[in-house]
Amino acid sequence: MSLAQRINRIQPSATLEMTALANSMKAQGIDVIGLAAGEPDFDTQDHVKEAAIAALRQGFTKYTPVGGTNDLKEAICEKFQRENGVSYKPAEVTVSCGAKHSLYNLFQVLFEAGDEVLIPSPYWTSYPDMIVLTDAKPVIVSSTMESGYKINPEILKRHITPKTKALILNSPSNPTGVAYSPKEIKDLVQTAMDHNLTIISDEIYEHITFEGFQQQCVAALGEEVKKRTLTVNGPSKTYAMTGWRIGYLAGSAEIVSAVTKLQGQSTSNPTSIAQKATVAALKGPQDEIRRRCQEFERRRNVVVEKLRTMPGVSVVKPDGTFYAFPRFDGAFGKRYGDKVINSSGDLATYLLKEAQVVTVPGDAFGDDRALRLSFATSMEIIEEGLKRIGTELQKLS
Numbered sequence: 001m002s003l004a005q006r007i008n009r010i011q012p013s014a015t016l017e018m019t020a021l022a023n024s025m026k027a028q029g030i031d032v033i034g035l036a037a038g039e040p041d042f043d044t045q046d047h048v049k050e051a052a053i054a055a056l057r058q059g060f061t062k063y064t065p066v067g068g069t070n071d072l073k074e075a076i077c078e079k080f081q082r083e084n085g086v087s088y089k090p091a092e093v094t095v096s097c098g099a100k101h102s103l104y105n106l107f108q109v110l111f112e113a114g115d116e117v118l119i120p121s122p123y124w125t126s127y128p129d130m131i132v133l134t135d136a137k138p139v140i141v142s143s144t145m146e147s148g149y150k151i152n153p154e155i156l157k158r159h160i161t162p163k164t165k166a167l168i169l170n171s172p173s174n175p176t177g178v179a180y181s182p183k184e185i186k187d188l189v190q191t192a193m194d195h196n197l198t199i200i201s202d203e204i205y206e207h208i209t210f211e212g213f214q215q216q217c218v219a220a221l222g223e224e225v226k227k228r229t230l231t232v233n234g235p236s237k238t239y240a241m242t243g244w245r246i247g248y249l250a251g252s253a254e255i256v257s258a259v260t261k262l263q264g265q266s267t268s269n270p271t272s273i274a275q276k277a278t279v280a281a282l283k284g285p286q287d288e289i290r291r292r293c294q295e296f297e298r299r300r301n302v303v304v305e306k307l308r309t310m311p312g313v314s315v316v317k318p319d320g321t322f323y324a325f326p327r328f329d330g331a332f333g334k335r336y337g338d339k340v341i342n343s344s345g346d347l348a349t350y351l352l353k354e355a356q357v358v359t360v361p362g363d364a365f366g367d368d369r370a371l372r373l374s375f376a377t378s379m380e381i382i383e384e385g386l387k388r389i390g391t392e393l394q395k396l397s
Contacts, residue, residue: 010129014364022358033385039242051280055273064269067260068095075282084217099234099247109258111136115165121366149176153191166198172205175372176325177318182216209320210297239281244274299375322376334396355388
């Protein structure tokens with residue numbers, strides 16, 4: 001039996017692969033430090049769990065409308081109005097099985113062969129492969145560490161062609177943690193508007209920002225921008241609800257309807273009880289979000305401080321998320337045993353074998369000189385992991 005060619009055009013998810021590897025090693029009793037997982041180590045709050053338990057007890061365990069219950073859509077609309085100053089109707093919102101699912105569905109209904117989609121780099125590892133699966137072409141718009149891992153309108157313009165259909169923005173960014181200021185977002189969006197592009201704004205990390213950073217919701221920049229913007233979000237990162245698998249999309253009713261139509265032929269509705277839990281998360285107390293952000297900020301400071309003491313390592317200080325994306329140029333070309341480190345994959349393998357530290361190679365995110373480190377874990381684990389990395393780097397010759 002032969003496989004369809006499309007599956008050979010994409011790569012496995014590097015982050016999920018490394019996380020699974022870490023879990024497998026732990027199950028074997030290996031003292032492994034996992035700095036790969038892209039999920040908060042905090043638990044889902046009790047009032048959210050209780051909402052799910054109540055839904056179970058009330059028998060809310062049947063199919064729901066494909067695009068989500070009306071009470072969840074209304075809670076999402078209230079969230080956009082309250083937090084972002086953007087007005088949506090329930091018909092302009094659809095709910096999927098995670099923000100990744102929302103993005104996949106959206107790409108499938110928007111893109112086809114001949115289209116080009118702009119992706120600023122470093123990028124979340126799944127964007128290019130999802131676009132390839134639509135037969136469209138991902139166009140990488142590269143940034144540098146020297147530019148703070150940000151692109152600007154001039155760089156963007158150089159990549160726009162008559163085939164360009166959309167721009168993906170992810171701020172704060174996975175993997176770098178870098179976020180665009182409101183003015184920087186406005187300038188990029190204006191360039192996209194000038195060229196009649198659709199803007200896909202992945203705002204899954206909007207609440208995980210540090211030092212009072214002002215996060216800019218793209219759709220809040222005005223009615224004309226809102227008409228051309230599709231916003232993807234979800235409770236996974238903000239509310240530590242990764243396993244509940246809920247994400248949502250807000251945008252034009254026409255596109256939302258198309259996404260819901262596609263979903264109706266694949267997964268149908270997201271889990272009923274997870275939808276009830278998400279309503280509780282969005283409408284319940286929000287104080288815990290800030291406390292958790294303060295803890296992430298404390299961890300970030302330690303990560304950046306310790307990385308900057310390592311020879312040959314450089315890092316841009318993250319504005320948000322729970323990731324750092326340090327570059328390890330100083331390790332490249334060096335040896336351990338009879339092997340030479342020539343890539344991020346080589347370095348990640350070395351650290352895994354010798355230090356029992358799991359990271360994610362930077363080539364999965366568009367920069368083969370870097371590794372992604374997650375600080376969504378305890379300070380004890382972070383400090384031990386960085387200590388091991390520093391020790392093993394010194395052994396290279």
